[in-house]
Ligand SMILES: [Zn+2]
């Protein structure tokens with residue numbers, strides 16, 4: 001096994017560099033992973049554009065699938081050779097107030113993969129064992145990768161939402177997150193309305209499992225949802241504050257709008273809409289590792305998969321640019337095989 005490995009680093013905002021890095025042993029509580037695939041996610045821009053405070057250089061990537069090739073001291077429950085995933089949340093501490101209350105997502109000592117530590121745009125990465133995810137044998141590494149962030153985020157939001165089988169669930173935005181949210185919602189037994197701009201997404205939305213397609217450029221999407229009885233849950237995968245405000249009025253009483261798409265615009269809602277009907281507006285950040293395990297298992301069982309385009313690691317900058325330009329259909333995944 002070579003003592004060096006290839007990685008794509010961001011050296012300063014907007015700048016990628018292909019480098020060779022020396023193999024190091026994992027520290028206590030950590031494992032070393034031979035990466036097989038890594039998804040390219042919009043949140044990688046937090047590293048590449050330097051939106052987070054970054055210690056340069058940094059290897060981005062938080063949709064990582066690979067095989068453990070070394071265990072640090074004290075790691076239990078994981079084995080060398082086991083295929084694992086790593087998502088955005090880099091692993092909880094186990095002792096903070098939030099961990100002690102079972103809220104691993106909001107652990108106050110948790111780093112973000114590819115932001116606070118090097119991520120998966122590389123042949124090798126070091127990961128904290130508490131953040132690891134089990135990958136079922138019947139999912140390929142490239143197929144599993146985008147499910148670790150985009151999949152987990154949408155699955156977790158829907159799974160924790162108050163909707164029951166048969167309830168109307170709307171998904172706003174049919175992109176990297178939305179095309180997964182529609183599939184999960186359908187397989188969870190909801191009546192599914194997909195909302196996007198323009199008529200050319202209608203066919204895809206139906207193919208993904210939507211019962212209804214609402215063209216928000218041509219119709220008032222809130223009125224269209226109310227005509228269907230009002231949505232129990234609206235999952236927002238788009239980023240426009242104004243669109244969210246408008247769609248919010250499509251909720252039925254005691255319904256909830258869950259915001260998953262990050263955007264700079266503020267979200268407004270009228271206190272009347274919130275109070276009369278007890279409606280809720282909330283955000284959800286990805287999910288904990290146990291829910292990620294279920295996300296992958298549920299996806300394998302139900303046949304939910306991300307539409308992906310794969311490319312070799314050395315094309316990371318191009319894959320990232322394509323994703324940022326909104327030209328990926330729908331998730332870009334870097335694979336390492338070509339380099340072996
Ligand atoms: Zn903690």
Ligand SMILES: [Zn+2]
Pocket residue numbers: 041042043044062088149150
């Ligand atoms: Zn992500």
